[in-house]
Amino acid sequence: MAGSVGLVRSTVVVFRVLLGQLRSPARLTGLGLLGVLSMVISWSVGSGADPSPVQHLDNATGVITLFTFTLVLPVIALIFGVGALGDARDDGTLVYLWVRPLNQISVVFGAWLAATVISLPLIVIPAALSALLLDAGSELVMATLVASALAVVAYSAVFVMLGILSRFAVVLGLVYVLLWEGVVASLGSIGAKMALRGYANSIVTSRTGVRTELANSAESTSIIIFAIVTVVALLLAAARLATLEVD
Amino acid sequence: MADSSLPPPPPPPAPPVGQPADHVPPPPSADSRIETPLVGVYGVTKAFGDVVAVSDVSFTVGPGITALLGPNGAGKSTLFRMLCGLAAPSQGTVQILGKDARRDTAVRGRIGLVPQQDALFDRLSAQAFVEVAAITHGLDRPRERAAEVLGVVDLDPGERKPVGAYSKGMRQRVKLAAALVNDPDVIIADEPLNGLDPVQRKRMIALFRELGESGKCVLVSSHVLDEVARLGSDILVIAQGRLAATGNFHDLRALMDDRPHRIHIATNDPRALGAELLRRAIADGVRVIEDGVEFDTTDIEAFGLAIAPVARELDVHLNGLVPLDDDLESVFRYLVER
Ligand SMILES: Nc1ncnc2c1ncn2[C@@H]1O[C@H](COP(=O)(O)OP(=O)(O)OP(=O)(O)O)[C@@H](O)[C@H]1O
Ligand SMILES: [Mg+2]
Numbered sequence: 001m002a003g004s005v006g007l008v009r010s011t012v013v014v015f016r017v018l019l020g021q022l023r024s025p026a027r028l029t030g031l032g033l034l035g036v037l038s039m040v041i042s043w044s045v046g047s048g049a050d051p052s053p054v055q056h057l058d059n060a061t062g063v064i065t066l067f068t069f070t071l072v073l074p075v076i077a078l079i080f081g082v083g084a085l086g087d088a089r090d091d092g093t094l095v096y097l098w099v100r101p102l103n104q105i106s107v108v109f110g111a112w113l114a115a116t117v118i119s120l121p122l123i124v125i126p127a128a129l130s131a132l133l134l135d136a137g138s139e140l141v142m143a144t145l146v147a148s149a150l151a152v153v154a155y156s157a158v159f160v161m162l163g164i165l166s167r168f169a170v171v172l173g174l175v176y177v178l179l180w181e182g183v184v185a186s187l188g189s190i191g192a193k194m195a196l197r198g199y200a201n202s203i204v205t206s207r208t209g210v211r212t213e214l215a216n217s218a219e220s221t222s223i224i225i226f227a228i229v230t231v232v233a234l235l236l237a238a239a240r241l242a243t244l245e246v247d
Numbered sequence: 248m249a250d251s252s253l254p255p256p257p258p259p260p261a262p263p264v265g266q267p268a269d270h271v272p273p274p275p276s277a278d279s280r281i282e283t284p285l286v287g288v289y290g291v292t293k294a295f296g297d298v299v300a301v302s303d304v305s306f307t308v309g310p311g312i313t314a315l316l317g318p319n320g321a322g323k324s325t326l327f328r329m330l331c332g333l334a335a336p337s338q339g340t341v342q343i344l345g346k347d348a349r350r351d352t353a354v355r356g357r358i359g360l361v362p363q364q365d366a367l368f369d370r371l372s373a374q375a376f377v378e379v380a381a382i383t384h385g386l387d388r389p390r391e392r393a394a395e396v397l398g399v400v401d402l403d404p405g406e407r408k409p410v411g412a413y414s415k416g417m418r419q420r421v422k423l424a425a426a427l428v429n430d431p432d433v434i435i436a437d438e439p440l441n442g443l444d445p446v447q448r449k450r451m452i453a454l455f456r457e458l459g460e461s462g463k464c465v466l467v468s469s470h471v472l473d474e475v476a477r478l479g480s481d482i483l484v485i486a487q488g489r490l491a492a493t494g495n496f497h498d499l500r501a502l503m504d505d506r507p508h509r510i511h512i513a514t515n516d517p518r519a520l521g522a523e524l525l526r527r528a529i530a531d532g533v534r535v536i537e538d539g540v541e542f543d544t545t546d547i548e549a550f551g552l553a554i555a556p557v558a559r560e561l562d563v564h565l566n567g568l569v570p571l572d573d574d575l576e577s578v579f580r581y582l583v584e585r
Binding site for chain 2: 005006009010014015017020021023091092093095096097098099100101102103148243245246247
C-alpha cells in the first residue's frame with residue numbers, strides 16, 4: 001500500500017486541518033440562516049389551519065421532503081463537501097497534504113469526515129426542529145432525523161469527490177441538486193434511481209406511511225445505497241486525487 | 248497502488264542534451280549517489296494547452312545549492328512542481344533520488360518543498376502548522392520536532408497567533424520550517440527569499456548554505472541575480488521554458504558582460520561624440536537622437552575606460568549615461584537568443 005504514514009493518524013490530521021479551514025464564520029452564518037428559514041416555513045405551516053390529522057401529516061411531510069430534503073440539505077452538504085478539498089486545491093494549500101508520504105485515501109477520507117461533521121448539525125438540527133414545529137407527530141420527527149443524517153453522509157462523499165473532479169464543482173453541484181434531483185428525477189424512473197433525495201424520502205415514507213416523491217425503496221435498501229454511494233465516491237475521489245495536477 | 252510493482256521508469260541518463268555536463272557538482276565521495284543523482288531531469292517538456300511552460304530541459308543536480316534563475320513565466324515553478332510529483336511532464340522523466348514522486352509516495356517523504364504560493368492553513372498557529380507537516384510525514388514527536396525547526400527559522404513556537412495574521416516574511420519562514428521538518432534530502436524552494444527583509448534574507452541565505460554544505464540537495468528558484476550570487480550556488484538559467492545557460496555566478500557574469508550592451512549618452516554634441524566612438528571602434532550602430540547618442544557596444548570595459556578621455560578631447564559635455572538593457576529581462580533574452 002502506498003504511503004508510509006499510518007492511515008488512521010493521517011486521516012485524523014487531515015480531518016482536523018480541513019475542519020478548521022471549513023469553519024469560516026461567513027459560511028456558518030449563511031448556511032445557518034438557510035436552516036432557520038426552513039424552520040420559519042415549518043412553523044407557519046405547523047401553526048396554520050388544520051384540515052385533518054391525516055391531511056396535516058401529508059402537508060408536513062411535504063414540507064420536509066420538498067423543502068428541507070430538496071434544497072436545504074443538499075445545498076449545505078454541497079458547500080462543505082466541495083469546499084473540503086476544493087478550497088485547498090484553489091488556494092494552493094493542497095500541496096501541504098499532497099507532497100507527503102500519505103495514502104490519498106486518508107486525505108479524501110479526512111476531508112469527507114470534516115465535511116460531514118460540520119454539515120451534520122447544520123442540517124440535522126434545523127431539519128428535526130422543523131419536523132417538531134410542523135407538529136405532525138413524533139414519527140415524522142424521527143423519520144426526518146434518521147433520513148437527513150444518513151443522506152448527509154452520502155451527499156458529503158459525492159460532493160467531496162465533485163470538489164476535486166472539477167473547478168466548477170459548486171455550479172455543477174447546484175445543477176445536479178436543483179435540475180437533476182429537483183426536476184429531471186421526477187420525470188422518469190431511471191432518473192429517480194440516480195437521485196439521492198429519493199432514498200431519503202423512502203426512509204420518511206417507510207416510517208410515516210405518507211407517500212413521497214421518488215420514494216420507492218425500503219429503508220434498508222436506502223441505507224445500503226447510501227453506503228455504496230459513499231464508498232464508491234470516496235474511492236473515485238482518491239483515485240482522482242492521485243492523478244490531479246496540483247498548483 | 249503498488250509502487251513496487253510498477254516498471255522502473257525509463258533509464259534516461261543519456262548526457263543532458265546540449266548541456267555541458269560539468270555544471271553538476273561532483274559528488275563529495277564515492278557513495279552510491281554517484282550513479283543516482285539526487286535530482287534528475289531528463290528531456291522534460293510540459294505544455295498547458297498551447298502554452299509550453301517547460302521545453303526539453305535536461306540536467307542533474309547533486310548535493311549543495313543550485314539556483315534556478317529565470318524571469319517571470321520562465322517555467323521555474325512548473326519544473327519544481329514536476330519534481331515534487333505535483334504535475335506530470337508531457338514528455339520526459341523527472342527523478343528525485345531515482346524515483347518519480349508522482350507515482351512513488353514514499354519518496355515524497357524525503358522532499359522538503361517550499362511552494363511559491365503564499366497560502367497556508369490560515370487558522371493554525373505556526374507551531375500547529377508545522378506539526379501538521381510533521382504528522383503527515385509520519386514523524387514521531389511532532390510537537391518537539393516542529394518547535395525545533397521553528398527555532399531554526401527564528402520563529403517562536405509559543406506564538407498563539409494564527410499564521411493567517413502573519414506578515415509575508417514570517418509566512419515564508421513558516422513554509423521553510425514545514426519544509427525542513429522531515430530533515431529532507433532534497434529541498435525544493437520556490438522563490439523562498441521573496442518578502443523577506445534584508446536581515447532575514449541574509450539569515451535564510453546562510454541557512455540554505457549550511458544545508459547545502461551538509462550534503463543536502465538544495466534547489467532554490469529566483470529571478471534576482473543578486474540573490475543567486477549570494478547563495479554562492481551553481482546556477483541553471485531558465486528562460487521561456489528552456490535551459491539557457493548553466494554555470495556558477497562568475498561564468499554567468501562573464502556571459503552577461505560579453506553580450507552587446509545598448510547605451511544612451513546625453514550630450515551637447517551627439518554628432519561629434521558618435522563619430523568619434525565609431526572611429527575608435529568602441530561602438531557600433533550609432534544613432535544620433537536630439538539630445539544624445541544611442542549605440543551598442545560589445546566591450547563594455549573598453550567603453551568605460553575610453554568615454555571620459557574622448558569627451559575631454561572633443562570638449563563635449565556628458566550630461567548622462569543610461570544603460571538601456573541592463574535589466575535582467577534583456578540578459579535572459581540575450582541568453583535565449585544566443
Ligand atoms: N496550471 C497551469 N495552466 C496553464 N498554464 C500554466 C499553468 N502553470 C503555469 N502555466 C504557464 O506556464 C508558464 C510558466 O509558468 P511558471 O509558473 O512555471 O513560471 P515561473 O518561472 O515560476 O514564473 P514566476 O517567476 O512568475 O513564478 C507561464 O506562461 C504560465 O502562465
Ligand atoms: Mg514561479
